[in-house]
Amino acid sequence: RSLGLQLIHFLYIVHLLESSNHLHLKILSPPAPASTLRSNSCACRSPKPGEVSLIPAAIRAALAGEDFPITRGEQRRDFIFVGDVVEGFLAAAAAPDVDGESLDLGTGQAYAVREVVERIWAMAKATGRIRAGALPYRPGEVMYLAADADRTARLTGWRAEIGLDEGLRQTIEWIRGKPNPAT
Structure with missing residues (x-):
């Protein structure tokens, strides 16, 4: 298997x-x-039906006071705020020298998954536990993934502006403002 x-x-x-x-x-x-644009880990819904990406799932669990099972959380990802992804697409569309290029939309800085979940827990004042190690890594798990932000900036003049903590804060507040934030 x-x-x-x-x-x-x-x-x-x-x-x-x-x-x-x-x-x-x-x-x-x-x-x-x-041009081809690839956004890195974004706080948005997963493209797979019924699956939610890490950040919204962790926020919902934190706000609901639930335990949250994860892998050991050592894999590192370049998390980018959704507003920055939109700005990156607009900058690439307006840039004169990107035809035929493949560009990464990200910050260029990778964070450990466990660290990101711990930050969410602290910001949301969560009462549930982070159950690190409760899930196995996926087969073929990529342990490090970060954008080439410098190349994208050279070609488009664009860089992500929202840092991880501010992006998490805005996303927590947005989800908290939903009628039923735990769903």
């Missing part, structure tokens, strides 16, 4: 790369402006 999941993960990554290459070939024949 583990080997099968690793193969599926590998094929998924190959599919993403090939889709990007195919898009560029189609759009650039005949030549037309096109």
Whole structure:
């Protein structure tokens, strides 16, 4: 089973790369402006139905006073605020020299997953426990993922402006303001 999941993960990554290459070939024949933008870990809903990404799931558990199971949380991710992702897309669309480029939208700084969840717990004054180590790592888990923010800044003039703590604070307040923040 583990080997099968690793193969599926590998094929998924190959599919993403090939889709990007195919898009560029189609759009650039005949030549037309096109770029690929990849946002890193964003505090938003997962594209998979029924699955929520780490930050909103952790915030909801913290606000509900629930325990929150995670892996050991050693994997490091470059978390970017959703407003910065929008600004990054707008900057890339307006930049004159990005045609045919693949750009990362992120901060360039990676944080340990456990550290991020601990920050959420402190900010939300959570009463539940962070159950680090309660979940296994996914097969083929990428342990470090950060954007090449300097390259994106050189080509577009754009950099993410909202730091991790401010982004978490805004996201906690937004979720807290929902009629039923635990759902």
